[in-house]
Amino acid sequence: xxxxxxxxxxxxxxxxxxxxxxxxxxxxxxxxAARENWRExxxxxxxxxxxxxxxxxxxxxxxxxxxxxxxxxMLAQRFDAFEREHARFVTWRRMWSxxxxxxxxxxxxxxxxxxxxxxxGWCLARIDVERVRGVCSRDxxxxxxxxxxxxxxxxxxxxxxxxxxxxx
Numbered sequence: 761x762x763x764x765x766x767x768x769x770x771x772x773x774x775x776x777x778x779x780x781x782x783x784x785x786x787x788x789x790x791x792x793a794a795r796e797n798w799r800e801x802x803x804x805x806x807x808x809x810x811x812x813x814x815x816x817x818x819x820x821x822x823x824x825x826x827x828x829x830x831x832x833x834m835l836a837q838r839f840d841a842f843e844r845e846h847a848r849f850v851t852w853r854r855m856w857s858x859x860x861x862x863x864x865x866x867x868x869x870x871x872x873x874x875x876x877x878x879x880x881g882w883c884l885a886r887i888d889v890e891r892v893r894g895v896c897s898r899d900x901x902x903x904x905x906x907x908x909x910x911x912x913x914x915x916x917x918x919x920x921x922x923x924x925x926x927x928x
Contacts, residue, residue, distance in 0.1 A: 771882050772896040779892045783812045785884055789877050790821035798825070802878040804835040804910050810892070814846035822852050830859045835913055837866040837873050839921035857923030864920035865913040874909045883907075 771792050772785045793801055805811060812818055839862060842850055853860050865873050875886035876894070883903045886894035897903065 771898075772884075773898065775893070775895050777891075777893050779810065782810075782886065782892050782894070785896055786812055786877070787817060787821065789879075789882070789884060790818065790825060792882070793879070794821055794824035797827075798879055798881075799829065800831045800833075800880060801825075802833045802835065802907075802910055803876075804873055804878070804913070805875040805886075806837040806873050806889070807841055808834075808836060808839070809841045809845060811846075813842075813849040816848060819848040819852050822849070822856075826852075826856050826859065828859075832856075832860045833914075834860065834862045834921070835873055835910060835917060836862075836864055836920070838864060842921065853921075854923045860923070862919070862921035863914060863917035865917040867916075870916045871909070871912050873913050874906060876906055878903065878906050878910055 770788075772788055776782060776785060789801075792798070803811075853862075865871065875889045877884040880903075882896070882898050883906050884894060884896045885902065885906050886892065888894070895902070
């Protein structure tokens with residue numbers, strides 16, 4: 761069912777349609793990350809404007825997942841919305857900057873940053889960002905395809921969204 765929201769400990773699988781389903785799937789992914797001790801998570805999106813990263817529940821889930829030896833990569837074209845849209849995330853990111861790598865891939869001739877979540881065992885790929893439609897899957901082919909798009913952007917990406925800014 762396309763708009764089925766995950767219940768219990770299950771990660772969503774299959775198509776989704778709409779902002780509420782997308783947000784529920786992001787929440788489910790971070791809950792699973794903490795519960796299952798995922799070592800690596802990649803979030804990718806051109807700007808993360810409509811992600812629920814500023815919510816208290818997101819900060820709590822990220823805190824529950826955070827530990828030494830973890831890796832969290834964020835890939836975007838730009839991170840300018842974070843300070844005003846995702847303040848709680850910015851605070852968490854400052855505390856855990858040693859496990860968070862933020863990279864920007866933006867410029868003429870560079871690949872378009874995909875929108876999704878990649879982990880070694882599951883992925884969420886937004887196929888239509890404007891209408892908030894996509895698919896969640898454990899399928900190795902789908903995960904590999906998303907990872908290849910992310911890796912292509914990471915090859916061209918530069919460090920971005922510093923945890924702290926020093927003024928003179």
